[in-house]
Amino acid sequence: MPHDNPLTRRAFVVGSAGALAAAAPLPAMSWARVPRANARLRLGLIGAGGRGRYVMSFFQKDPELDVVAVCDVYDANRDQAIAKAPGARPYGDYRQLLDAKDVDAVLIATPDHWHAPIAVDAMRAGKDVYVEKPLAHSAEEGRRIVRAQKETGRVVQVGLQQRSGPHYLQAKQEYIDTKRLGKIVYVRTWWHGNAARVVRPPWTTQPAGLDWKQWLGPARARPFDPKMVVNWRSYFDFGGGTITDLFTHWIDVAHWYVGEDLPAAAGAMGGIYQYADGRDAPDTVNVLLDYPGGWSASFAASLAPGATGAGVELLGTEGTLYIDRGRFVYTPTQKDAPPVTVPWPGDQTEQHVANFLACVRSRGTPNSDVVSGYRSCLTTLLAKQSYVEKRRVAFDPARERASLSD
CATH class of the missing domain: 3.30.360.10 (Dihydrodipicolinate Reductase; domain 2)
Incomplete structure (x- = not known):
């Protein structure tokens, strides 16, 4: 259909990713906690139900990313996720996954009441975070996540994909x-x-x-x-x-x-x-x-x-x-x-x-x-x-x- 200011879909995909992944000043943090330059990103999935596995599949489209860990409290979910990410380590407790030194970022796709505890712990463990919406289960939880991001400087993307x-x-x-x-x-x-x-x-x-x-x-x-x-x-x-x-x-x-x-x-x-x-x-x-x-x-x-x-x-x-x-x-x-x-x-x-992965690499705001x-x-x-x-x-x-x- 005609419209007044045509822009191709390709232009918007490239333009939005480029503009929003533009480098921002690095927050005060140890270089050891920033993903290594020119290295593959390593993702951990926390919450491996249907939505978690679905979103994980888009992470796997990045040729420079590996899913190295999967966590869920139900082993059937873990098994289905690992079938899609062969070689990923299984966990039943997310804290053990966050202890892993080879995880740069996490995808959180748990029920809502787990979003804040996991997101805050992940940031404090030096991980960047992609968390499904809603961000929190209460206002105080939401404020806690915002403060943790401010304190740690981690990249946080909320799953409001529009x-x-x-x-x-x-x-x-x-x-x-x-x-x-x-x-x-x-x-x-x-x-x-x-x-x-x-x-x-x-x-x-x-x-x-x-x-x-x-x-x-x-x-x-x-x-x-x-x-x-x-x-x-x-x-x-x-x-x-x-x-x-x-x-x-x-x-x-x-x-x-x-x-x-x-x-x-x-x-x-x-x-x-x-x-x-x-x-x-x-x-x-x-x-x-x-x-x-x-x-x-x-x-x-x-x-x-x-x-x-x-x-x-x-x-x-x-x-x-x-x-x-x-x-x-x-x-x-x-x-x-x-x-x-x-x-x-x-x-x-x-x-x-x-966009999230571009910001993880550039340290920009998603x-x-x-x-x-x-x-x-x-x-x-x-x-x-x-x-x-x-x-x-x-x-x-x-x-x-x-x-x-x-």
Whole structure:
């Protein structure tokens, strides 16, 4: 489709990786803790379930990288990962993997409640970190990760892969940075359906090779429950449902495009209307956020059978921009002007991993840096708090910024 400022997909892939991997001043740290110049990078995977193995496959596209270690508390996951990375050493305890001197960086793809402990320990062990979203399971955990990154100078990429997506970058450059939407007053987001939250457990009793105590980790102790293992996102001790999982992706796009990343208030309503199987997180929810800069954002999600579709729509005084992982559509307010559609068939995870590895080598700041990743996570945690407490949650952005400036 024609559009006003055509840029090839190749230009965006190369341009974004090059610009964001540009060398930044090295933080004060020992050269021994920086990956060796002109040497192969060595990766350790922590959390070898389906998502971990999938993201690992993009790391393996780098011809100068080796997966040397795999950790999971379930041996079947470890075995499947090692089958894809022959020669990698297996671990059941992530701390043993972090002790390994031949691991330069780690990919963390565990349930949410393990993100902060592992990420902080990894940075303090001298490893660079690619961590799946949401960055943390609580606001204090998020602040702890941000402070650890500041203290250690490690490269941290949060798995909010839209920030590396060529068509996301193109849409931002052509329609957001040029103010062609005018003032953005409302960002509408939605994500209906998602099979990862309604998985049928493959076992009824604890399988051999699964360390349940280690799987629980910092969460409170309880008897083994197979539903919690396969649908952990739907239990507040381990995840935050669609609010902290899926909404984190979309509100991160809104923050990035609008240029404001801390709300003044959050509200959420919903419930467990379809899947009353012991889960805490709602299967249907509506979220509303208010920002000091004079705009609002919303999120709607339902796991009801037949509910489908996901996207972000930014409504401005001069036009509207719709974007999802496969395309964007710009619609000007002028009735006689046609909409502009730009497709992008692909997976932004590949570009996101490439950006992280470029920054590991250059010591630059990755696309989804630790502060922006934390603030998008924090925003969804406020919405989760509103849902749990059944009230509007007010928030002070100035106080939050001050808490990380010391």
